[in-house]
Amino acid sequence: MQYIIIGASAAGMAAAEAIRRLDSEGSVTVLSDEQDMPYFRPMLPFIVSGKKKFPEMMLIGQGPYRGANIDVRINSRVEAVNTADQKVSIKSGEELPYDKLLIATGSVPNIPSDIAGVEAEGVFVLRTIADACAMAHRAETARHAVMLGGGLLNLKAAFALLERGMDVTLIVKSPEVLSKLMEPDDTVLIRNALNKAGLKLVTGSSVTRILSDSSGVIGVLLDSGREIPCQMVCIGKGIRANVEFLDKSGILVNQGVVVDKFTRSNIQNVFAAGDVxxxxxxxxxxxxxxxxxxxxxxxxxxxxxxxxxxxxxxSGTFGILNAAQVADEPFVSMGIVHTKGTAYEIHITATPETYRKLVFTPDGTRLVGALFIGDISKAGLYRYIIREMMPIKDIKSEIVNHRLHYGHFLR
Incomplete structure (x- = not known):
C-alpha cells in the first residue's frame, strides 16, 4: 500500500503517525512545499520575539510525532493531482503513484487586493518558519511595526514585536479585536490588557496603501487619509484553503475540500483533513x-x-474553540458566541477582573456557546456540555451561577 500525504503540518503528520501505527508495511510519504522539516506552527511568534530557536519547534521526536518509517520530503511542492491514474505531480517533474491520498495542505494567507504596495520589502505574513525568521531579522533595525487585522495570530505577532521593544500599532476595520471570537461588548477586559501592554489600537479603519522607498516600508496610508510612519507591516487578514493545485483533479472544492464524516472526498481513495x-x-x-x-x-x-x-x-469541528492569552488576560471562546439580533438566551456575568457569557438555545434547554475572560478555570466542563449536547435541565442553575463541578457528570 502506498500512502501519499500532501502537507506536513498538524493534520498531515498526525495522519502519517496514525497510518504507521495500523500499517507497518505500507509506504508513507509526506510531501511538504517548505524548506524546513515539520514544526509546531503555533510557536512562530516565539521565533519573532527571539524566545525560541527552530530546533525547539521541531515536530518529529516530540510527543506523538515519532516519524518512524515515515518519508518526509521537503521542497516538494505538489502542482497537480491526477485522480484517474492515482498520481501526484511534484514541481521537480517527478510523479508519485498512490493507493490512498490525503490532502492536508492547510491554508494560505489572504492578501487583500485593495491594498497597494504589498510587494515592498518589510511587508510580511506570518505563516511559515521562513516568514517568522524574516520578521525577526527586519525587527532588528525597525522601530515601529503596523499590524493589519485583529485576529489571534496577528495579536500574538504584535506582542512578540512589543517584547523586542518596538512600537506596535494594530489597525482593524471592525469595531474591536478578535471579532471572530467575541462581540465588541465582550472585549472590555481584552482592550484594557492591550492598552496596559502598550499596544496602540486603531479601530474602524483600513490601510489603502503601504508606503515605501529604497529601504523598504516607511509607512502606511489609512482610508481616512492619515499616514502612520513605520518600518515593517504584518498582514493578518484571514486565510483561505490551499487548493489551487486541485483545479483539474475532479475533487470537489467549496471554500475547501468537501469531505464526509469519514474525511473522504468525492473521489475514491482521496481524503482531506485540517484547514484545507x-x-x-x-x-x-x-x-x-x-x-x-x-x-x-x-x-x-x-x-x-x-x-x-x-x-x-x-465528530466534526467544534466551530469556534480558542483558548489563548492576550497580554496577561486568558480567555476561552467556544461554540456560538455572536448573538446580536438573535433569539438565543444569554447570561452575562462581569466583574472588574472577569467576564463570562453563556449562550443557550432560544428555549433555554441546551448550552451552545460560552466565553470566559480572566477566569477560565472551569471552561473544560462547559466545553464538554456543549460538545456532547448534554441535557441541562437539572444543572442549569449551576451552569449559570458557575457552580459546575465534575460531580455533575457522575449522576
Missing part, C-alpha cells in the same frame, strides 16, 4: 473550515485511521 477541509460544526449544524491546530491534528488522525482501513467517524 470543509467539515461539519456539530453545534451550529453548518459546514465550516477551521484554522485550529488541535482540530487539524484530531481530524488528521481520524483520516489516517480511515486510510489504513480502520473506519471511524470524525
Amino acid at each position: 477541509a470543509v467539515t461539519l460544526d456539530p453545534i451550529a449544524g453548518e459546514r465550516i473550515v477551521t484554522g485550529l491546530w488541535t482540530n487539524a491534528a484530531e481530524m488528521g488522525s481520524c483520516a489516517g485511521r480511515n486510510m489504513a482501513g480502520q473506519p471511524g467517524i470524525y
Whole structure:
C-alpha cells in the first residue's frame, strides 16, 4: 500500500503517525512545499520575539510525532493531482503513484487586493518558519511595526514585536479585536490588557496603501487619509484553503475540500483533513473550515485511521474553540458566541477582573456557546456540555451561577 500525504503540518503528520501505527508495511510519504522539516506552527511568534530557536519547534521526536518509517520530503511542492491514474505531480517533474491520498495542505494567507504596495520589502505574513525568521531579522533595525487585522495570530505577532521593544500599532476595520471570537461588548477586559501592554489600537479603519522607498516600508496610508510612519507591516487578514493545485483533479472544492464524516472526498481513495477541509460544526449544524491546530491534528488522525482501513467517524469541528492569552488576560471562546439580533438566551456575568457569557438555545434547554475572560478555570466542563449536547435541565442553575463541578457528570 502506498500512502501519499500532501502537507506536513498538524493534520498531515498526525495522519502519517496514525497510518504507521495500523500499517507497518505500507509506504508513507509526506510531501511538504517548505524548506524546513515539520514544526509546531503555533510557536512562530516565539521565533519573532527571539524566545525560541527552530530546533525547539521541531515536530518529529516530540510527543506523538515519532516519524518512524515515515518519508518526509521537503521542497516538494505538489502542482497537480491526477485522480484517474492515482498520481501526484511534484514541481521537480517527478510523479508519485498512490493507493490512498490525503490532502492536508492547510491554508494560505489572504492578501487583500485593495491594498497597494504589498510587494515592498518589510511587508510580511506570518505563516511559515521562513516568514517568522524574516520578521525577526527586519525587527532588528525597525522601530515601529503596523499590524493589519485583529485576529489571534496577528495579536500574538504584535506582542512578540512589543517584547523586542518596538512600537506596535494594530489597525482593524471592525469595531474591536478578535471579532471572530467575541462581540465588541465582550472585549472590555481584552482592550484594557492591550492598552496596559502598550499596544496602540486603531479601530474602524483600513490601510489603502503601504508606503515605501529604497529601504523598504516607511509607512502606511489609512482610508481616512492619515499616514502612520513605520518600518515593517504584518498582514493578518484571514486565510483561505490551499487548493489551487486541485483545479483539474475532479475533487470537489467549496471554500475547501468537501469531505464526509469519514474525511473522504468525492473521489475514491482521496481524503482531506485540517484547514484545507470543509467539515461539519456539530453545534451550529453548518459546514465550516477551521484554522485550529488541535482540530487539524484530531481530524488528521481520524483520516489516517480511515486510510489504513480502520473506519471511524470524525465528530466534526467544534466551530469556534480558542483558548489563548492576550497580554496577561486568558480567555476561552467556544461554540456560538455572536448573538446580536438573535433569539438565543444569554447570561452575562462581569466583574472588574472577569467576564463570562453563556449562550443557550432560544428555549433555554441546551448550552451552545460560552466565553470566559480572566477566569477560565472551569471552561473544560462547559466545553464538554456543549460538545456532547448534554441535557441541562437539572444543572442549569449551576451552569449559570458557575457552580459546575465534575460531580455533575457522575449522576
